[in-house]
Amino acid sequence: MVKPPHQSRAPRVVSVAKMQQIDAEAIETIGVPRLLLMEHAGLAVARAARTLTAPSAGPILVCCGAGFNGGDGLAAARHLHEWGYPLHLLVAGSLTHLRAEPATYATILQRLNLPLxxxxxxxxxxxxxxxxxECVLIIDALLGIGTRGTVREPIASLIACVNHSGKPVIAVDLPSGLDGDTGLAQGPAVKATVTVALGLPKQGCFAGAGPSYAGSVIVDSITIPRTLLEEMG
Ligand SMILES: NC(=O)c1ccc[n+]([C@@H]2O[C@H](COP(=O)([O-])OP(=O)(O)OC[C@H]3O[C@@H](n4cnc5c(N)ncnc54)[C@H](OP(=O)(O)O)[C@@H]3O)[C@@H](O)[C@H]2O)c1
Known part of the structure; x- marks a missing residue:
């Protein structure tokens, strides 16, 4: 049987620096637009949500940060809205500070009358x-591999609220607050049910206490070129 390309090798893990290098290569050298990767990241997260809940069950709360991890959350929200899911959306920061791609999704969602x-x-x-x-599921897109140092407010409190809620959580790329290299919590860290790893899974999800934060790890290439994932990963 011929295996699809993305299943042709055993899953590997990468450091944060290596994943950032692969992302940069895909975007800057190969020319894959960041928006296109974000769209696929959002789709992968929305599909994971669809396996956990139905639109009739109740709203999904999408918690987004102000970086590209947050952009992936906003992209997931667009898909979930199109599939009929009721949503609550929050951005930990100011909408005026979003970079181009996350801002594109934020604008679309607002024009679809979804309050952020x-x-x-x-x-x-x-x-x-x-x-x-009210929510039946939380999507954690607060912080990904761009986290620097101990988690600051208001994200620290939001992480505590997410964990305290007892609701199932899908983490985008990496549970917020978890160090992607060491698996150590940077202050409070999200306890996820499922982590949707983008590109390649980060080693911190498997090191130290990482597994107890990451839950089940699903990997999606988000269409980062297979050659880059294989050669650089
Ligand atoms: N093209 C794509 O869509 C694509 C491709 C690959 C990956 N990704 C996604 O993008 C993510 C990386 O995006 P990114 O580099 O923008 O990083 P990020 O993980 O989104 O984090 C950066 C954001 O978090 C804030 N932040 C950093 N450290 C913090 C701390 N300790 N406490 C509170 N806030 C903190 C930053 O604010 P300040 O700037 O104010 O510090 C910034 O708003 C990946 O994890 C993945 O989800 C997207």
Whole structure:
């Protein structure tokens, strides 16, 4: 039987630096637009959500950061909306600070009349209580491999709220707050049910306490060229 290309080798893990190098190569050297990768990342996350819940079960809360990890969450939200899922959306930061690709998704969602709750600081946390209570699933797109140092507010508190909710959680790429290299928590870290690893899984999901944060790890190439994943990974 001929195996599809993405199954042709055993799964490998990569360091954060290596994954960033592969991303840069795909985007800058090969010329795959970042928006295209984000669209595929969003689709992979939305598909994972679809395996855990149905639109009739209740809303999904998508928690996004202000970086590209957050952009992947916004891209997932667009797909889930098209599939009929009710959503609560929040961005830990200000919408005006989003970079181009995440901002594109934020604009689309707003024009589709989906409200995006901005949580720039801990003062807005009370507004997150109802969505946390109502939702049946949480998508954690707060922080990915761009995390630097101990998690700052308001994300630290949002992570604590997510964990305290007891709801199933899908982490985008890496559970927020988990060090992608060491598997050590950088302060509070999301305890995920499923982690959708983008490109290649990060070694921190398998090292130290990593597995207890990452849950089941699903890998999606997000169409990063197979040659890069095989040669550089
Ligand atoms: N093309 C694509 O769509 C593509 C391809 C590959 C990967 N990805 C995704 O992009 C992610 C990486 O994106 P990224 O480089 O923008 O990084 P990121 O993981 O989204 O993190 C960067 C964001 O987090 C904030 N941040 C960093 N450290 C923090 C801390 N300790 N506490 C609180 N906030 C912190 C940064 O704010 P400041 O700038 O203010 O510090 C920034 O807003 C990957 O994990 C993956 O999900 C996307």
């Amino acid at each position: 709750l901005e949580v720039p600081d801990t003062k807005r946390l009370p507004q997150v209580e109802r969505p946390l209570e």
